[in-house]
Structure formats: structure tokens, C-alpha cells
Amino acid sequence: MSETDSAQVKRAPAPPAAPRRPAPAGPLAGRWRWVAIALLLAAACYAPFQLVPFHVFQLTMVLVYAVALLGLNLLVGHAGQISLGHGAFFAVGAYTTAILLDHWDGMPYPVTLPLAAGVAFLLGLAFGVPAMRLRGLYLALVTLAMAIFLAPLLKRFEELTGGSMGLTLAKPAPPAWSGLAPDQWLYFLTLVVAVAAFLLAHSLLRSRVGRALHALRDNEIAAEVMGVRLSSYKTLAFAWSAMFAGAAGCVYTWVIGFVSPDSFTVNLSITMLAGLVVGGLGTLFGPLLGALFVMFVPSISQDINDAAPGVIFGLLIIAVMYVAPTGLAGLAERLIKKIPRKE
Amino acid sequence: MSTLEVEDLTAGYGDARVLHGIGLTVGEGEICAILGPNGAGKTTLLRALSGMIKARGRVRLGGTDLAGRSPDALARQGIAHVPEGRGTFMPLTVEENLRLGAFVRRGRDGVNADIERIHGYFPVLKDRMKQAAGSLSGGEQQMLAIGRALMSRPRLLLLDEPSLGLAPLVTRELFRIVQAINAEEQTTVVVVEQNAHLALGIAQQAHVLETGRIVLSGTAEQIRADEQVAQSYLGYRV
Numbered sequence A: 001m002s003e004t005d006s007a008q009v010k011r012a013p014a015p016p017a018a019p020r021r022p023a024p025a026g027p028l029a030g031r032w033r034w035v036a037i038a039l040l041l042a043a044a045c046y047a048p049f050q051l052v053p054f055h056v057f058q059l060t061m062v063l064v065y066a067v068a069l070l071g072l073n074l075l076v077g078h079a080g081q082i083s084l085g086h087g088a089f090f091a092v093g094a095y096t097t098a099i100l101l102d103h104w105d106g107m108p109y110p111v112t113l114p115l116a117a118g119v120a121f122l123l124g125l126a127f128g129v130p131a132m133r134l135r136g137l138y139l140a141l142v143t144l145a146m147a148i149f150l151a152p153l154l155k156r157f158e159e160l161t162g163g164s165m166g167l168t169l170a171k172p173a174p175p176a177w178s179g180l181a182p183d184q185w186l187y188f189l190t191l192v193v194a195v196a197a198f199l200l201a202h203s204l205l206r207s208r209v210g211r212a213l214h215a216l217r218d219n220e221i222a223a224e225v226m227g228v229r230l231s232s233y234k235t236l237a238f239a240w241s242a243m244f245a246g247a248a249g250c251v252y253t254w255v256i257g258f259v260s261p262d263s264f265t266v267n268l269s270i271t272m273l274a275g276l277v278v279g280g281l282g283t284l285f286g287p288l289l290g291a292l293f294v295m296f297v298p299s300i301s302q303d304i305n306d307a308a309p310g311v312i313f314g315l316l317i318i319a320v321m322y323v324a325p326t327g328l329a330g331l332a333e334r335l336i337k338k339i340p341r342k343e
Numbered sequence B: 001m002s003t004l005e006v007e008d009l010t011a012g013y014g015d016a017r018v019l020h021g022i023g024l025t026v027g028e029g030e031i032c033a034i035l036g037p038n039g040a041g042k043t044t045l046l047r048a049l050s051g052m053i054k055a056r057g058r059v060r061l062g063g064t065d066l067a068g069r070s071p072d073a074l075a076r077q078g079i080a081h082v083p084e085g086r087g088t089f090m091p092l093t094v095e096e097n098l099r100l101g102a103f104v105r106r107g108r109d110g111v112n113a114d115i116e117r118i119h120g121y122f123p124v125l126k127d128r129m130k131q132a133a134g135s136l137s138g139g140e141q142q143m144l145a146i147g148r149a150l151m152s153r154p155r156l157l158l159l160d161e162p163s164l165g166l167a168p169l170v171t172r173e174l175f176r177i178v179q180a181i182n183a184e185e186q187t188t189v190v191v192v193e194q195n196a197h198l199a200l201g202i203a204q205q206a207h208v209l210e211t212g213r214i215v216l217s218g219t220a221e222q223i224r225a226d227e228q229v230a231q232s233y234l235g236y237r238v
Helices: A002-010 A031-049 A053-078 A086-103 A109-131 A136-156 A182-206 A208-218 A220-225 A230-256 A266-279 A286-304 A309-323 A327-338 B042-050 B071-076 B094-101 B111-121 B138-150 B168-185 B196-202 B220-225 B227-234
Strands: B004-013 B016-026 B031-035 B055-061 B079-082 B156-160 B188-192 B205-210 B213-219
Touching: A031 A053, A031 A182, A053 A086, A053 A182, A053 A208, A053 A230, A053 A266, A053 A286, A086 A109, A086 A136, A086 A230, A086 A266, A109 A136, A109 A230, A136 A266, A182 A208, A182 A230, A208 A220, A208 A230, A208 B094, A220 A230, A220 B071, A266 A286, A266 A309, A266 A327, A286 A309, A286 A327, A309 A327, B004 B042, B016 B042, B016 B055, B016 B205, B016 B213, B031 B042, B031 B168, B031 B196, B042 B055, B042 B071, B042 B079, B042 B156, B042 B188, B071 B079, B079 B138, B094 B111, B094 B138, B111 B138, B111 B168, B138 B156, B138 B168, B168 B188, B168 B196, B196 B220, B205 B220, B213 B220
Parallel strands: B031 B188, B031 B205, B079 B156, B156 B188
Antiparallel strands: B004 B016, B004 B055, B205 B213
């Protein structure tokens, strides 16, 4: 009963007369959290007008990965399941979009977003059914298998998927009224999707459903006797999580304008999970921080040592986990707490 | 109407059978104490009643047959189980824990009013609402677990060793509150307890369990007066 013991130790002497002020749930609780988000959003709207197109593209990709990690965070960080194959859902979203745009002339690209998300959702539901019976390493293995068999599968149906050559598409062009450059238009499209995804995930987690997911993560048996049907919620967590990854994949296709099996290797799935853990599991800003990490740290590693970027990247992950075992979001929270507050 | 009737209940873990044909009846609004030595099957009995483990036999609550249903279905039928070790959701706040207790209820009506009601029974929780439940003391966590169970407005409340790991004063307070809850809400209560003295103090009837069988049943008074039982199973002299 180590949990009980630590709870006993942590307990502060409770003064019965004067109830102590309840500690805030986190340093970024309540109003300040929204101020931080508003500032972040303002900076996100301002940035593309100040940066060169390549950097705008990099930021766009950060947002794409952030949406995917948001989905993975639902599953891993909030529902306590594991997936080593989320790149597959990302790929399914990307390929659904590419196939739709490639085979139907005049298909308006915004339509592909709900369709790609929907296909990924259904696939997630289908995978969620076996997944609800598995846990830990077994679940990790099954999801890893999903990521492994995807690339050969995509090479098979050449007429549909373009085989190993992949599919090349025209990127969405900015409408004349916007007055934006192509890279800026893509950036703002992605930003809108990312903000919508963020709001959706946030409201999902604050609802009864979110509480059910947290309950099954923290104590499966207690959750069940509270009336949470484990099988439904585990399956749904998988499906929702896949839906976000699928939406991210769709936006990826818009932004890159090209899909091929080699873009969605097992490496992508592993990187996504690593990014999320580095960013901070189950936190609000973890997916964004994780996306920044997976986007920029590989190129920083390249700068440090041209010969072995992989090694440097790995070492950096180890270094981050050593100083911030709860991820970058946890580290930020600890640092903010150290700032002395005026009463 | 919320009478609990159990007939010929057998249950166990894998091949190991722990309960061998348990039969008991608890009247509506009654408190029933289950006593017995370690390993007698007390916790297993509660787990079988809340569906946590598979059981065979007949279990009826208010005339509805509940045998073989899943834990979440039983929760919807009005069975609230405060499991051994409390089952606190440590990282969640006290408030989130309480709201999870109302998970089986549709709609928000009355949930806030019920939180007020729980604060009435356990005032200490009111000051801790935004705190992580894992930061509470053992006694506070036990109060939270009982409060959380009450949030579902249960017909049957199952309490597994509420005194475990708590100071004697806290335990006594806790039993006093359980008695008050039972008196005010007419909730039927089955309480498993090592501290026989306290349990018999609030129960109307009691059963003594040994190696998966009921060896003695009676009113709390009768069980308390039975000298042999007191010495063999309850560990104290009359």
C-alpha cells in the first residue's frame, strides 16, 4: 500500500478552524491558462508574416504533428492505453485525402478533412475492439504490427495508392481575397484545424467522458464499479485518438502535396510516441511541445554532428527525460511554481 | 423493496473456489455486518455482489435478478461498492472523484445538490475539492470513497474494511457517519469489517464467515453475546 503511505506522509496538518486555501490544480490554472493561450494564438497569427517561407512551412508541420499528438495524448496520456502504431492512422488520413483528391476531379479539398477523419475513426473503432482485451506490452505489440504491415499494404493496390511511387497532388491555392502567399495560406488552414482539434479535445476531456477515461487510466476496477463500461470507453478512446491522427494526416497531404509508403514507416509511429512522452503525457501543452521537439530537434542534431544525427537525437531524448521525467510540460510547470508569488 | 437476497452464491478466482454457497437476506434500510477471520471470503463476497468477479447463484436486489451482470450494469442497478483500499483516483481532484461517483446518473440534475449533501456528511472534503485526491490522508480518502459511492444514490452500499489503516478515532467517526447516512437515506448497507466491535455497534444483523461458508447468523445482539464466537472468530472476550 505504498500509495496510502505516501498520501499519509504528504498530508499537511489540517487546521480545523481556518480551512487552508485550496491549492490550485496547476500553475496555469483558470484565467492565466487562457491568457497564455491567447498570447500563443496571437503569436501564431503574427509569425507567418515575419518568417521566410521555409520556416513558415516548418511551423505548419509543427501544427500538423501537434494535432496527431493531441489524438495520441487522448489515448496514451488520458486513457492510459498504448499505441506503437499511430503512424498508421496518420497515414490512413493522408492516403484517404490523397486518393479522394486524385480520383475525383473537382473534389473540394475541405471536404476531405471530415472524410479522412471519419475513415480513421472507423478504423480506430475496428482496432479498438481487439485492443480492449489487451493491455501493456501485448497492446504495444499488436499496434506495432499494424504500423509494420501498413507500408507493404500501401504498395500493393497500385491503381489506388500509386504503389511505391506514391501520389502527387496540387496543394490548396490561396483564394484571391486573402492576399496570402501559398505557404501562409497553408499555415492558416492548418492553424484553424489545430485550434478546432484543440477545442474539441479539451471539451471532450472536461466532460463526463473525459472523467471516465481518467478513471479507467487511474484505477480500472474502481472505474468499473463506478459504472464506467470499460469495453466501450477503451474502444472509443482508440477511435477518437485515431480520428485526430487521421485529421492530421489529411492536413499533411494538403501541406506536402505528396504521399508515399516511405513517408509513413514504423519510425513515424515511434517518433510520435517519443514526442508525446517528451512533451508531457496527459498535459494540455504536451502535444504542442512534443511536436516542436520532433520537428526541430532532428535538425538541431544534424547541426551538432553531421555524421550521427540519430545518435544525438536519441541522446537528447534521454537528456530531456532525465531532467524532466514528466515531460517538457511538467518541467515548465515546475519552473513556474518556483516563481515567488505575491499574496 | 430494496431487499438484498442472496442464495447459494459460489465464487472464486480461477480454479480456486472461495465462497461455497452463501445465502443471506438483508432487509431494506438495514445494516448487515460480515465478520470473520482473514481469508474467510469476506472481500470476495462483496466483489461477487458488485460483479467484480464472476459468481454463480442467485442475487436479487428489490426483486430484480442481478446474477451474472457486469460491474457497470450493477452500478446502474444501484449497487455502490467501496472497494478494499478505497479505489481512489489519486491524480484526479476530490471534486472529479465525487463527480465520477455520479457517473451512472443521467443528466446534471441534483449532482451539485448531492455534492452539498456529501459535504454535510464529510465537511473536511469541502475544503479539499480542488486538491488531488492522492494528497488526502487515509481517513479523508476513506470519506471520499464513501462520499463518492453515495453520489450514485445507491440502493445498496457495500463497504469493504472501512477501518483499514485508520486511527481508532477516525474509524469511530466514520462508523458514526455511516450510521447517520443509513438512518437518513434508508440505504441498505453490507459492511465487511475486522473490527467486529464497531461493526456490531451499528449493524442490525451479522453473519460470521469461515472458509467461504456462513457459520453463524443472527442479530447483532445475538452475535455479540455468543461467547464462543467472540473468542474464536472475533478475537475478544465478552
